[in-house]
Amino acid sequence: MVENYDDSAMAKDAEFIDRIATPLRAPERVHPTFEHRLMEKVSAEGAALYPARESSIHGWLRNERIFRVNPLGALAVAAGIAAIIGVSGIAIGLRISARTSVAASGVAVQSASTAVPDTVQIVRFVFVDSGAKRVELVGDFNEWAKGSIVLRRSGAPGVWSASVPLSPGRHEYAFIINGSRWVADPLALKSSDDFGTESSVIRVGTSSKSAT
Amino acid sequence: MIAAVLAGDVEAFSGLIRRYEDTCVRFAVRMLGSRVDADDALQSAFMRAFRSLRNCRDRDRFGGWLYQIVVNECRTYATRQRRRELRFTPATNVIERAVAPGSEPEEDGDVGGHIETALATLPAEQREAFLLKHVEELSYDEMAALTGLSVPALKMRVKRACDALRDLLEGVYNG
Numbered sequence: 001m002v003e004n005y006d007d008s009a010m011a012k013d014a015e016f017i018d019r020i021a022t023p024l025r026a027p028e029r030v031h032p033t034f035e036h037r038l039m040e041k042v043s044a045e046g047a048a049l050y051p052a053r054e055s056s057i058h059g060w061l062r063n064e065r066i067f068r069v070n071p072l073g074a075l076a077v078a079a080g081i082a083a084i085i086g087v088s089g090i091a092i093g094l095r096i097s098a099r100t101s102v103a104a105s106g107v108a109v110q111s112a113s114t115a116v117p118d119t120v121q122i123v124r125f126v127f128v129d130s131g132a133k134r135v136e137l138v139g140d141f142n143e144w145a146k147g148s149i150v151l152r153r154s155g156a157p158g159v160w161s162a163s164v165p166l167s168p169g170r171h172e173y174a175f176i177i178n179g180s181r182w183v184a185d186p187l188a189l190k191s192s193d194d195f196g197t198e199s200s201v202i203r204v205g206t207s208s209k210s211a212t
Numbered sequence: 213m214i215a216a217v218l219a220g221d222v223e224a225f226s227g228l229i230r231r232y233e234d235t236c237v238r239f240a241v242r243m244l245g246s247r248v249d250a251d252d253a254l255q256s257a258f259m260r261a262f263r264s265l266r267n268c269r270d271r272d273r274f275g276g277w278l279y280q281i282v283v284n285e286c287r288t289y290a291t292r293q294r295r296r297e298l299r300f301t302p303a304t305n306v307i308e309r310a311v312a313p314g315s316e317p318e319e320d321g322d323v324g325g326h327i328e329t330a331l332a333t334l335p336a337e338q339r340e341a342f343l344l345k346h347v348e349e350l351s352y353d354e355m356a357a358l359t360g361l362s363v364p365a366l367k368m369r370v371k372r373a374c375d376a377l378r379d380l381l382e383g384v385y386n387g
Contacts, residue, residue: 013374016374016378017346017374020327020377020381021346023327024242024327024328024331024343024346024347025238026238027234027237027238028238028241028250029237029247030237030241030247030250030251030254031247031251034254035226037255038226038229038258039223039225041255042222042225042259042262043222045259045262046217046220046222046225046262047220047222049222049262049263050218050219050220050265051220052219052221138230138231140213143224143226143230144227144231145227145230180234182234199231
């Protein structure tokens with residue numbers, strides 16, 4: 001009788017199950033070459049499966065072309081390019097302002113940003129865990145690569161932080177504690193997929209409050 | 213990232229996989245009882261996912277979609293593994309040796325070894341149900357969505373797996 005196998009019947013077995021399941025929940029690793037081997041296969045098949053889409057201008061630029069310019073014309077072109085670079089330099093200098101946002105865990109999350117859609121912002125991620133020995137930050141901005149952003153202890157015991165330049169838009173992220181435990185930011189907006197993997201969400205430069 | 217892969221930036225696939233790799237690796241290793249077999253099954257599953265990435269219609273559910281492929285691949289792999297074992301290994305001897313009554317886990321410090329050996333003796337469908345419920349800690353509804361089975365059927369599999377594990381491990385844990 002299937003009805004007999006309900007949650008209450010299972011409850012009395014909880015202690016036994018926990019003794020079995022706990023060691024099985026420990027993290028596992030595959031061979032260090034795993035990703036390299038996978039990506040070799042992906043690259044080999046990728047070009048045929050998902051050919052790169054070229055914009056018309058990109059395609060135009062990739063084609064070999066021959067330009068013939070007389071010396072006077074070349075001087076004029078060079079002067080024009082120098083002028084464009086000069087103006088762009090000023091514009092970029094204005095855009096990369098030293099704005100700092102903060103995404104934090106265990107403490108209040110704050111953001112000082114105002115919306116400027118195309119401005120790269122320095123976001124400070126803070127994680128609080130007195131028991132942690134190592135804290136890493138992974139997210140779509142670093143392709144979820146472990147080890148690429150390691151938080152540093154910052155002053156108070158158990159407080160870890162890292163500052164990361166983020167482009168405007170929505171970013172998902174999570175912290176990895178001691179190399180294996182993935183933790184979403186408890187105070188940030190959550191994004192959860194259909195098998196319970198939680199990430200946190202930060203929005204950069206899209207509203208008056210960039211982190212929630 | 214899915215859009216980037218579909219647009220030809222196939223290197224972005226590594227970022228997609230990394231987010232879910234830990235969960236997939238743990239499930240595959242527990243399900244197949246071997247890192248080598250898990251490596252094979254995961255390579256195959258991830259390539260399957262890469263080839264059919266266009267079919268992942270709901271991009272917010274990529275994790276569940278990928279996990280479903282991994283679970284299916286491990287199930288297929290476990291079935292092949294079982295056939296191989298039946299051909300070459302007298303499995304009952306291995307079980308009896310591993311979980312013989314009176315062999316205290318503290319003596320050899322290999323509780324995990326006993327558990328993994330006992331787990332390996334379960335039929336693949338019971339092992340899968342036990343792992344999804346008690347190791348990956350999914351709800352029955354999540355398991356049903358993942359496996360396509362009904363909740364009562366899954367509860368029955370989990371119950372049978374627990375009963376079998378208790379029988380196999382009671383010598384280790386003294387009941």
